[in-house]
Amino acid sequence: MIHKFSIILVLLGVMVNVACSSPEVVLPPEKVSSVPNNVSATSFRLHDYKVEELENGLQVIFIEDHTLPSISYGILIKDGSASDPMAKSGLAQLMSQVLVKGSIKMSAAEIADSLGQLGTEFQRDVSQDYMWFQVNGLSQHSIALFTIFSDVVLHPRFDKRELEREKNNILAAIKQRPDHPDQFASDAFGAYLYGSHPYARPVSGLVSDINSISRTDLFRAYKHNVKPNNAVLVVTGDFTKGLSESIKNKFGEWNKQDLSQKAFPVPPPFKGVNIRLIDKPDLTQSQIIIGNFGIKRSDPDYLRLRVANIILGGNFSSRLMERVRVNLGLTYGISSNFEAELDRGPFAISTFTKNNSVGSTITESLNVFRKFYTEGVSKKEVEDAKNFLMGAFPRAIETPERLAFNLSLLRLYGIDDDYLKNFVSHVESITAEDVNLAIKQHLDPEDLKIVVLSKASDSLEQIRTLGLLEVKSFNEIF
Amino acid sequence: MKLSLKLNFIFLSVALLFTFMQESPLLSSTLDISKLRFPVTKTILPNGLTILMHVDHSVPTISYQTWFRVGSKYEDPGYTGIAHLFEHMMFKGAKRYSGKEFDQLLQANGITNNAFTTYDYTGYFEDLPSSKLELVMDIESDRMVNLALTPENLKSEREVVKEERRWRVDNSIIGSMNEILWSSAYKVHPYKWPVIGWMADIDALTLERCKTFYHTYYSPANAVIAIVGDFDPVTATTLINKYYADLPKVVVPKRELPSEPVQTQERSSVVSKIAQTGYVAMAYHTTKQGDQDGYVLDLIANILAEGDSSRLFKRLVYREQKALGVDASSITPQDPGVFQFSVELKPNIAGPPIIGEIESELAQLAKHKVTAHELEKAKNQTMKHWVDSLKRIHDKAYSLILNEIVTGSYTNLFDDLEKYDKVTPDDVQRVAQKYFTKNNLTALTLNPETPKATKGKPHDS
Numbered sequence: 020m021i022h023k024f025s026i027i028l029v030l031l032g033v034m035v036n037v038a039c040s041s042p043e044v045v046l047p048p049e050k051v052s053s054v055p056n057n058v059s060a061t062s063f064r065l066h067d068y069k070v071e072e073l074e075n076g077l078q079v080i081f082i083e084d085h086t087l088p089s090i091s092y093g094i095l096i097k098d099g100s101a102s103d104p105m106a107k108s109g110l111a112q113l114m115s116q117v118l119v120k121g122s123i124k125m126s127a128a129e130i131a132d133s134l135g136q137l138g139t140e141f142q143r144d145v146s147q148d149y150m151w152f153q154v155n156g157l158s159q160h161s162i163a164l165f166t167i168f169s170d171v172v173l174h175p176r177f178d179k180r181e182l183e184r185e186k187n188n189i190l191a192a193i194k195q196r197p198d199h200p201d202q203f204a205s206d207a208f209g210a211y212l213y214g215s216h217p218y219a220r221p222v223s224g225l226v227s228d229i230n231s232i233s234r235t236d237l238f239r240a241y242k243h244n245v246k247p248n249n250a251v252l253v254v255t256g257d258f259t260k261g262l263s264e265s266i267k268n269k270f271g272e273w274n275k276q277d278l279s280q281k282a283f284p285v286p287p288p289f290k291g292v293n294i295r296l297i298d299k300p301d302l303t304q305s306q307i308i309i310g311n312f313g314i315k316r317s318d319p320d321y322l323r324l325r326v327a328n329i330i331l332g333g334n335f336s337s338r339l340m341e342r343v344r345v346n347l348g349l350t351y352g353i354s355s356n357f358e359a360e361l362d363r364g365p366f367a368i369s370t371f372t373k374n375n376s377v378g379s380t381i382t383e384s385l386n387v388f389r390k391f392y393t394e395g396v397s398k399k400e401v402e403d404a405k406n407f408l409m410g411a412f413p414r415a416i417e418t419p420e421r422l423a424f425n426l427s428l429l430r431l432y433g434i435d436d437d438y439l440k441n442f443v444s445h446v447e448s449i450t451a452e453d454v455n456l457a458i459k460q461h462l463d464p465e466d467l468k469i470v471v472l473s474k475a476s477d478s479l480e481q482i483r484t485l486g487l488l489e490v491k492s493f494n495e496i497f
Numbered sequence: 498m499k500l501s502l503k504l505n506f507i508f509l510s511v512a513l514l515f516t517f518m519q520e521s522p523l524l525s526s527t528l529d530i531s532k533l534r535f536p537v538t539k540t541i542l543p544n545g546l547t548i549l550m551h552v553d554h555s556v557p558t559i560s561y562q563t564w565f566r567v568g569s570k571y572e573d574p575g576y577t578g579i580a581h582l583f584e585h586m587m588f589k590g591a592k593r594y595s596g597k598e599f600d601q602l603l604q605a606n607g608i609t610n611n612a613f614t615t616y617d618y619t620g621y622f623e624d625l626p627s628s629k630l631e632l633v634m635d636i637e638s639d640r641m642v643n644l645a646l647t648p649e650n651l652k653s654e655r656e657v658v659k660e661e662r663r664w665r666v667d668n669s670i671i672g673s674m675n676e677i678l679w680s681s682a683y684k685v686h687p688y689k690w691p692v693i694g695w696m697a698d699i700d701a702l703t704l705e706r707c708k709t710f711y712h713t714y715y716s717p718a719n720a721v722i723a724i725v726g727d728f729d730p731v732t733a734t735t736l737i738n739k740y741y742a743d744l745p746k747v748v749v750p751k752r753e754l755p756s757e758p759v760q761t762q763e764r765s766s767v768v769s770k771i772a773q774t775g776y777v778a779m780a781y782h783t784t785k786q787g788d789q790d791g792y793v794l795d796l797i798a799n800i801l802a803e804g805d806s807s808r809l810f811k812r813l814v815y816r817e818q819k820a821l822g823v824d825a826s827s828i829t830p831q832d833p834g835v836f837q838f839s840v841e842l843k844p845n846i847a848g849p850p851i852i853g854e855i856e857s858e859l860a861q862l863a864k865h866k867v868t869a870h871e872l873e874k875a876k877n878q879t880m881k882h883w884v885d886s887l888k889r890i891h892d893k894a895y896s897l898i899l900n901e902i903v904t905g906s907y908t909n910l911f912d913d914l915e916k917y918d919k920v921t922p923d924d925v926q927r928v929a930q931k932y933f934t935k936n937n938l939t940a941l942t943l944n945p946e947t948p949k950a951t952k953g954k955p956h957d958s
Binding site: 197198417 | 533555556557558600601603604605606607608609610624625626629652653654655656657658659660661663664667668669670770771772773774803804805806807811814815818821841843844870873874877878879880881884885887888889890891
């Protein structure tokens with residue numbers, strides 16, 4: 020029986036994602052490379068996997084696993100909301116939503132009913148850097164699932180009525196967004212930090228832009244982004260050789276097309292501490308995000324900064340957690356994070372606290388951050404953080420589906436598979452000196468942007484002296 | 498055990514699309530359930546501690562879970578929230594390991610840990626590299642009986658929990674609506690108060706209360722441990738004996754909880770709150786864990802609101818475009834639970850007519866039998882969720898220990914699929930008629946207010 024409880028209180032999870040996020044689309048030239056496991060006996064062995072590149076440039080990753088009667092098909096498209104044209108923000112999101120609502124052969128209802136009958140449904144995800152479509156199910160339905168998956172991905176209908184429906188859904192979700200303070204604050208921080216850079220726009224887009232999106236825009240976005248030489252197909256689970264040949268045949272029919280070069284504008288530079296206080300008068304608890312530009316995923320310091328981040332705010336024993344939650348009881352959760360993307364993603368410290376302790380929470384967090392920057396980290400802290408990272412690694416790629424997704428992200432960001440294959444030895448080789456150098460190079464506690472989502476009449480006086488302050492109402496942010 | 502479920506896939510419009518892969522080998526059309534069973538050993542020590550073990554070498558990690566048979570339902574009025582606040586105190590150190598060391602030591606050893614509290618039980622877990630089993634046992638057995646409870650720790654952790662409450666409930670539409678729904682549906686049974694507790698009660702909890710709570714409910718006889726993953730069972734057994742066998746046996750008091758009286762008339766209310774859009778929540782009293790009706794209710798939840806092909810999705814979200822999303826869940830804890838709906842409304846859509854629409858869908862279920870086809874869809878989806886929930890070592894441990902704690906035996910996990918398979922269209926109709934009655938309904942609508950610049954909410958400090 021399904022054991023669901025309406026309330027399960029968890030102490031705050033620490034997300035594990037190994038290959039998550041970042042830049043430069045490099046199209047690997049290799050053809051049909053079978054990758055054996057060559058990690059040392061003492062370290063973790065990845066599942067065996069096979070990568071093939073079809074003549075049309077599509078990369079296909081196969082991971083066979085017969086332990087459960089389960090199969091999954093996924094495709095990563097190497098463009099996300101950051102590729103939305105000016106004045107068409109939200110296009111990738113809307114296109115992906117309408118894509119699964121009808122192929123040339125099947126209507127929205129037929130797709131939903133057929134997949135439902137097979138026990139499953141389409142899963143989608145759109146980020147700033149990519150789109151992801153997936154269908155998984157029981158392997159007794161392998162062929163039927165693949166038939167629908169490939170039909171939807173390769174032959175979209177972009178029905179006008181479905182477009183209007185999905186537009187309406189997205190607009191309603193945007194209207195509702197302020198009811199979710201943490202999500203709202205996160206989007207508002209992106210807008211504040213990135214200005215005119217595409218990362219400033221929420222993935223779901225801006226209301227005026229969404230209203231202007233037409234069916235022609237969807238076809239144009241599809242043609243521009245969804246093409247074999249801009250995609251990674253992954254097949255995992257309990258499948259047969261015959262099936263994998265059929266998959267290659269089917270996706271081999273897809274036509275290769277020209278790729279355009281991606282170029283990001285430089286986001287607006289700033290100096291000093293800048294604060295945007297967003298007034299939402301019904302809140303009794305304030306959301307706080309403090310940060311600056313971080314790094315690209317392709318940055319060679321990526322792993323060193325992950326180690327640094329674990330020490331600052333990446334787990335329960337981090338410095339921020341220890342000071343702000345454990346010692347002072349100011350919050351339930353505080354974390355720091357580098358979102359390493361194709362372009363420089365944000366580095367941010369995020370937390371929340373009751374309105375009357377906003378000032379002290381920001382001050383305490385900044386004190387921890389400044390000390391971290393000026394004094395650096397110790398050898399012991401680095402060794403502990405490395406162990407944490409290595410210990411969590413097998414779980415991050417535990418299932419074939421997770422490994423396949425991570426492998427496809429590496430292809431998005433132009434990172435060699437060696438990153439995963441030799442993850443443990445890469446982490447082992449990091450020294451405290453490396454980490455301290457990376458901290459000095461990529462962080463700066465003097466130049467920061469801070470978003471506070473709060474009841475302004477409660478919090479204004481507490482933060483007035485902390486930096487250059489502006490106050491806005493929550494309904495004038497986007 | 499015969500478990501050949503007839504969940505053949507349907508050659509519907511799908512079949513028409515089969516053009517390019519006729520040459521593929523024909524796949525089995527039934528699920529081989531025997532593949533989904535896995536061997537588990539269960540041991541009960543003389544002091545009453547239950548241990549479940551399952552070996553899986555697929556990755557070099559172990560999930561180590563320790564759950565106690567205590568949740569918020571064993572709290573007393575005026576002291577709500579103690580089970581959860583106490584869970585936080587379990588991270589504040591014991592005899593061999595201080596609070597300062599606790600998380601630091603675990604994480605420095607590559608271990609991820611966390612905990613959670615529910616109405617019926619409280620769970621703690623570590624996901625660890627295979628080589629760290631003994632360390633985890635040392636730490637867990639230490640805090641099972643030697644917890645250090647200090648006034649300083651309670652003082653700061655109380656503030657942490659109050660922030661958690663503000664985050665999950667007071668500043669969350671869904672959190673606050675859910676709290677009101679359950680406290681309206683239950684008048685007598687302890688499910689009427691939230692797991693996190695009322696703010697005033699959290700403020701008033703004392704160290705003495707925490708100590709009494711610990712000594713009453715935290716002991717080997719009230720706990721189950723699950724060890725799943727990459728370990729040698731002989732070594733693990735030796736370690737279990739080393740760390741747990743000498744812990745004293747403590748008798749856990751049996752508590753009779755008051756039964757919720759049968760609801761005799763509809764309860765409905767409107768909540769006015771600052772929000773951008775409206776919200777509807779509904780609950781019907783149903784049954785408890787283990788009752789065959791629970792399996793039927795799970796399938797009904799699926800038919801009504803699982804995915805784009807469900808009845809309520811098609812009606813409220815797709816066709817009428819009145820809702821952003823709709824959810825139906827059958828919640829069957831140890832004591833009788835509820836079948837619950839929640840609907841996130843689109844802007845300017847009023848709540849009360851939505852309740853009527855859901856009631857009319859429920860009346861359909863009671864009036865007309867579902868087709869075998871639709872029921873099979875629900876079974877297929879439920880079976881897939883079941884398989885998905887066994888993909889990771891952590892989730893396997895979770896499923897085993899959950900069944901052991903809530904149903905009395907982990908083996909019930911493996912009977913689930915057969916029980917779902919047994920459900921007939923007649924069962925669906927009978928169960929719909931039995932529970933979805935007007936007098937059994939608690940309904941809430943959120944009436945979204947527009948924020949005014951000067952309005953505050955003074956109720957929590």
